[in-house]
Amino acid sequence: MNDAAAPGVAGAPPLVPQCIEFRGGKAASALPILFFIAWAIFQSGVLGISDTAGLIVGMLVGLTLGMLLVRGSWTGYANAIFAGMAQRVAVTAIVAWLWAGMFAATLQVGGFVNGLGWLAEVSGMGPAVFPAVTFVLAALLATGIGTGYGTVIAFVALFFPAGVVLGADPLLMFGAILSGAVFGDNLAPVSDTTIVSAVTQDSDVGGVVASRFKYAIIAAVLAFIAYLVAGSLSTGAAIDADAAALFSAQSNPRGLLHLVPMGIVIFSAIRGRHIIEAISWGLIAAIIVNLVFGLAAGSDMLVFRVSADSWAGANFAHWPLVEAVPAAAAGVGGSLYAGAIGYAELVVLILLVLAGAHIMIRGGGFHALQEWLLTKVARSVRSAEMTMVIATAGINAAITINTAAQIAIAPYIATIGKRFNLNGYRRANILDANTSALGYIFPWAGGVLVGYTQMTRLAQTYDWFTPAMVVEPIKAWPWVFHGWLLVAVFMFSAWTGFGREYTTDRISKGGASL
């Protein structure tokens, strides 16, 4: 151990020259980000509003307030906002999200979740094993479509009532669904967090997926066992035959055909194909599966809705992929549209968060915080990795959308990790696992809130569903076994060196150039 030789050297020049002076010193450069964090806590934590667009306004106000503290001309500050938003990392992530969004939505309109429902039904499972199987199936869906939030919404809508109907514990069911979302967000090649973790740590998506498999699968096996044990210990509820029949009617084995496009994406990404290429092949396969097997019509994937009263309506309404609708409903739709546009708000938010982080860098606040961490906290590789684990987990307490949290903390993880020559894969894995996990554990986290929101709507769908069956967000956190176990696996790894890779062992693709 060489604790005395802490990384970073006194007298060395700052990584980025301080270009913007603030009233209140370097710390004041953190105002836009801190204001955004406070806004996020108030909006999502206190008021319980899980609205990405609301966070955009928070970041905009923070950036505007920060400008008022600048000494001298505001031009440098304004230019720094542009420079922050124009970073290649943002563009790379945004482009991948757009493709991933189209793919995920196309699988969903093809009834992939209904296929999983059929699988659960034919296996004839009881309430004791239902939470464990729900975890596995949710993990499978989330790994395929890459969106934990989408998985939570789909599974709370279909699997949660099914489990309750069978007599499974609602707390365990919600925890199992959230756990599946954590697994997919962490491991899926098309997950936005996977993409962000790779590009911010100089790594390729296939490489990070392959290298993080070991952590994910260890935590998942332990979580599966934990759900089996907890399921067998929990007391059952009364079974409603009508509700069970409703669940059965929605199941469809043909939905499992989407395992093919999902496999194509995962296989291509792990084989090192560009993520755009990998998802494009999967998307083409998903469209073919939907059309050939009648899982979804062409207009479910892309539709031009023209006003029935217009010239276009009169002439094109009979064309494929064109529908005549009332003028107020005119527009473009379908899974390709909804999947890509579904990321629009997150795209804007990420650009603004990067601008706020860049202001902090140019104002010197980033450098000051980083040096404090490196000289006072992360003095050995163990403490450095433990700091990275705790920081990536803790950031979700403040920034409740896990992708945004990951982007905010990514530059710190890159710098701390590089100062100990941890390679890009190891850094990306620590970054993604813990932000993914806690993003579905904190009661005010976006992933928990979307599930809760969906659950409160179940009473309108099923007569038998009572308010007592709704799991309050504050009660769900102990039952997200995979999330907790993933954090535990990384703490164990940081302490013991399990899975650790140095740049001298292997340099990640994307980080190899001098």
Next chain:
Amino acid sequence: MSTGLFRNWRFRTDTPAFAPGEVLRAYLTGFDPASGEGTVRIGDTVLTVTGASAAQLDQLVDLRVESFDAQHAAGRAALQR
């Protein structure tokens, strides 16, 4: 595929060792303007590097290990580029 998924299921030491003559590519993790020497820290192993400059801090550099003391996890290396 399986090779990738099951790669690196192992415990890696805090203090990796290197042999004299070994060529490495790693981040330059420190630079002391007073002595003109750089530092490459790999885990808790520290290599003192000659021939580096402040501009290379946090950049990947190629090194050749000149000497290494495994007991103290420390050594000297020369910058190659």
